Amino acid sequence: MTHRFIADEWKIIEEGFSPEQNRFSESIFTLGNEHMGLRGFFEERYSGDSLPGIYLAGVYYPDKTKVGWWKIGYPESFAKVINSTNWIGIDIKINGVPLDLATNQFRAFRRELDMKNGRLTRSFIWVGPNGEEIAFTFSRFLSMSRKNIACLSVAVDPLNFSGVITLLPYLDGDVSNEDANYGEKFWTKINQEITDDTALLTMETKKTGFLVATTMAAQIIHQPGAPLQAKKELYSADQLVGYRYSVPVTAGTRFTLQKYVAVCTSRDFPRSELETISRSQLEAAVAAGYDRLYAEHRAQLHAKWEETDVVITGDIRAQQGIRYCIFQLLQTYTGSDPRLNIGPKGFSGEKYGGVVYWDTEAFCFPFYLYTNADTAKNLLFFRYHQLDKAKANAAKLGLKGALYPMVTIDGTECHNEWEITFEEIHRNGAIAYAIYNYTRYTGDHSYLLDYGLEVLVEISRFWADRVTYNPRKDCYMILGVTGPNEYENNVNNNWYTNLIAAWTLTYTMESLKFLEETNRQKYAAFVAKFQLTADELNLWRTINEKMYYPYVEELGIFEQHDLYMDKELQVVADIPPNELPLNKHWSWDRILRSCFIKQADVVQGLYFFPEKFDPDTIRRNFDFYEPRTVHESSLSPSVHSIVASRIGYKEKAYELYLRTARLDLDNYNADTDEGIHLTSMAGSWTAIVEGFAGLAVRDDRLSLTPYLPAAWTSYSFKISFRGRKLQITVDQEQVTIQLLTGAPLTIMVYDQELPLESERSRALRIR
């Protein structure tokens, strides 16, 4: 493992430029503010390999499905959050020659992402053909406090250069996606205007009709007392507006160009006022100025750090790794808008199209739930608002109830592989589980009873229709599914799927009972509205009772699915290292035939429902399945790490933790060029909190079973729990818990009651 970035607690620093790793670095240096985000590509034109990408949350295009042979039920389109108006661009010319790091000489290249303050800077010294040197320093941030505003600057210092430097900050609507299925462009120009103060470009997405009005202002700042002869011209071309500044300089004539951008979309504002609002937001930003905007932005981000930070001592790279994870989560989603969700790559690339997978509920949810349950609640609402489409999705497959899509942005299924779209139905269970998880953690049943129960009932109806009764064996089976392990498709009775299906039925019935017991009138209204009958509930009960679970008697383990044990039973250690990862070396059928597991499958069930299984059972299953798991989904190691922590496999837990904590910074899977693995980053956080610290809610009480990974000196994190804020610190001696705010509370630590009072710390020796 070579580390590309300098170890630093709060910063990601890259020194030197590597053209062949440019896409990778662009991914790493992604910035976002939930409303919008962009990859870390250059302001100036770059003729080398690059994936420019500026994305607007929720602004998508339904790209026509690309599929081999159409089958009934396939979605017509794949919604993708698309590359949008380039507002980062600044063309730079030096004596008329374009600045281009692919062809020019330069030195002292450095990028620095300041995670604490949410700003990216880049600097280098351009070297001319005759040894002239100009120092350039770029900075950019996307305001966390004014979500429509981005600011950037470029400071120019002609060290020993005399001549003319031209800078052309622009807005360019003529952008495209690399992954456009049929090479189409997705935008139509609606308007472009430029005045001396403001440039405006309004674009509209084809088909979906999202209107986006982007405005820009720019200004040259120079040192007092050193006046500058900058000439400013308005520049306009098709779908492009900008200002051309021609600045004659001599050595030491330092100046800075500031560019202010406002990006407003018809998702947030009325179409008719969009341009006016964009202009007025821009105007306010310019009036505030770069420094005040930056200060506001930092303050907002610091407040999020206050909720979410994990402090690790004794291992600076671990500290850097976990902060990078948290930083990217905060850049992508902070729960301010229930119409938004978390794409697997955030704003860092085109892959997976910025759309939503079960990753959200299964992997991201705890991070938001434990740090700020309101943000988690908005993730629940996202699904609640799409319930009708989930019902339509089930109906399309000839089934009752609701089947949430495998991939979606607006509730419509987007995925185009039958074995996933139609068969990876366990996702429905994760959506039910998130409701349970939220309710269990917050102790607040209002979401469950006012909204969640509707979702649960419709998911239960789906399961009840999707099972097959087997009269020969007098049991219920679920045929033709793909489990979380996508390295086997179209199997019967995936243990995890059967488990979460049956669990959904029981949790729905329990929740209905809870409603009946706590609010009889509301219960009656609910039953009437959903036409719930005793027969239906009896059927759910019977299905749960007679659910079939494949089991391997002689090993005392659950069988991942029927016939799994007929596979050639190797372990990952048997695979020659040069054939890993399998998905880059083996043909698909070979992967399918093999016993190798892509990500937690049986183990996912053990993770979700630890109370259902005794430690020996968990250990036996872990011992069997983990050595056969290639962890080729970035979502896999964290779940395994948590389960390993629970069964006392501390070294294994830490080893697995390491596989995601710096997955992108160290480009572990050699695919970060396509974007970061955002949803697995949440798993890294959870591996610390639920794994190392053992945080859980048991019997309605917060519980901890902390230990310290051997490589660390200490770690510390905060959680928000039922109106309290707690800080948990684990070092080599003890675990210290401080109730920062909120009413007194008794928690369980190692099965021992620990009463907490406000602002007082309590400590216990770690075990």
Add this chain to the structure above:
Amino acid sequence: MTHRFIADEWKIIEEGFSPEQNRFSESIFTLGNEHMGLRGFFEERYSGDSLPGIYLAGVYYPDKTKVGWWKIGYPESFAKVINSTNWIGIDIKINGVPLDLATNQFRAFRRELDMKNGRLTRSFIWVGPNGEEIAFTFSRFLSMSRKNIACLSVAVDPLNFSGVITLLPYLDGDVSNEDANYGEKFWTKINQEITDDTALLTMETKKTGFLVATTMAAQIIHQPGAPLQAKKELYSADQLVGYRYSVPVTAGTRFTLQKYVAVCTSRDFPRSELETISRSQLEAAVAAGYDRLYAEHRAQLHAKWEETDVVITGDIRAQQGIRYCIFQLLQTYTGSDPRLNIGPKGFSGEKYGGVVYWDTEAFCFPFYLYTNADTAKNLLFFRYHQLDKAKANAAKLGLKGALYPMVTIDGTECHNEWEITFEEIHRNGAIAYAIYNYTRYTGDHSYLLDYGLEVLVEISRFWADRVTYNPRKDCYMILGVTGPNEYENNVNNNWYTNLIAAWTLTYTMESLKFLEETNRQKYAAFVAKFQLTADELNLWRTINEKMYYPYVEELGIFEQHDLYMDKELQVVADIPPNELPLNKHWSWDRILRSCFIKQADVVQGLYFFPEKFDPDTIRRNFDFYEPRTVHESSLSPSVHSIVASRIGYKEKAYELYLRTARLDLDNYNADTDEGIHLTSMAGSWTAIVEGFAGLAVRDDRLSLTPYLPAAWTSYSFKISFRGRKLQITVDQEQVTIQLLTGAPLTIMVYDQELPLESERSRALRIR
């Protein structure tokens, strides 16, 4: 069932034009001559719905694969035989207004396909706005004797019309495919020239570089003594050359335009001489004239009819149906070129891209084998010449030996669904089986020993590597396959696949033994060349001995694949009729989960290897599986019909026969608009010969067990067998066998020896 076409023994006659059924009729009226073919679309421009298509055998384009999510092993492209230069076109104007049956008035529309003579005629009377009438009669044929030549004519009879009729026969290279994956055009223009005598258009396919030089001549013929004032102009536009004839007419001025076309490709001729050859072929054709060309063509086709015709009396639609099947087979493939093969739709449409499936070996082979074994031999050579690519295909999947592609034209795999491409590997067995079938029928081991054995060894090596040894059950399994029933994917131990894999191993070992016993020197050379070891042969033997076959004890049937019996066991009669065919009504996952079978799977094995199973076993399996089979592959009914005949289910056999014999003429599956079901047509022929007549080779002897379907008065067919020609006639009383030519021969009829002498008939009462 409504019959669109008039019942006729030798003709397909359509009276009246139905625009909404135009694509269907275009498919039905497809003509071909093995070298080229075209759908029955109009000569004149037609602005209504139509699928123009003119295809050249073996001239293909590798269209970039369209696939959802790429996986290792997928082919980069899908080769398709593409729409090529339109040489059928004749623009017609009446007083300057285009003739267009989509917008004009007309009456007495009639199309007539004369199957005996291989010519299509079309006639109608155009009705002008003031009641003027002009009779048009078009005819076309593709010469069976001069494969590069096509002739067409249009006779014009201005019944009560006076004015100018303009005819513009042309060649148009600007054609496209409806199914172009990315909307591309596949041709580049190389040359176009026009002189007073000859128009030439040379086009080249992109990527594959097939050069096609098409030349055209035209002339106006009129009645002697009624001179015509036709003005002729040369016409040229981009990728288009033609002659414009302006003919002033009054009522009764009849005339005929004849168009001669020569189509030569670089598959057959040197590129540098292609245009010259095309011109000289055209010149010879024009010199011969329409009538002589037609006479030559008919004579050639009659000779093929002499080999292949089936005469049915007592049921004119059955007669018409089987002749249509035979006609289309003869149009598509007559074995003159071992580089050609049989696409599932012949020249009748774009679907399946004119490429080759296992249909050839499993369904078409007997028709060619029994009527003219040399043509069948060329089908074997087709695969033999592609052995290296089949080895590369296996290697791509990390496997030894040869895996023939699911879909190919040049030996490269084209299919883009993992569950088919990588898993429907039973196709390999059918290719081995055809070698066995050929050798068994002809009694000639030379192909086997000189060529076939190489194919068998490499296929056996594939099987031996593809099986999985299961130590827990001490048996060999084949995991992750799709059987012939494509309505279930990625199953373990498809019974048919396991059967044909094990059979391949034994047949290969038997063939090696035969070689050893008959030619020890050649055997030694073979063993050395292929590095066959005793270990390898032992492994094959062990795999065969320990092959696992799923079986349902309590029913005494083979299980289609592991876990089939866990499905909900319905029968087709349980499906509401408005939900059939399933593939147009049910979502794909529902089809997969169901017990319903697309086409013969277990029954395919019973069909191939009747001697391996006793009649009760065959009956039990047929009784279980046939009622669960939806026959949604056109290949299914014929195989079931043959097996039904063998077990004495005569009514069932006839019912199943009817489902393919007129499948296209009656548009049974409502999809003939996309093209005819050519490969299933061969099955109809086989259902008569192997089914009703019970023809087989047993113990190296020709054997018959004929019966007469109740709806018929008699049927009669000829076969070619080991140097003899035999005619078999079955009527209500007896079966009559005549040895038409060749040495005396003893055959078995109903297990009774029947010696045959030349030209003498022998008759036996039918049972």
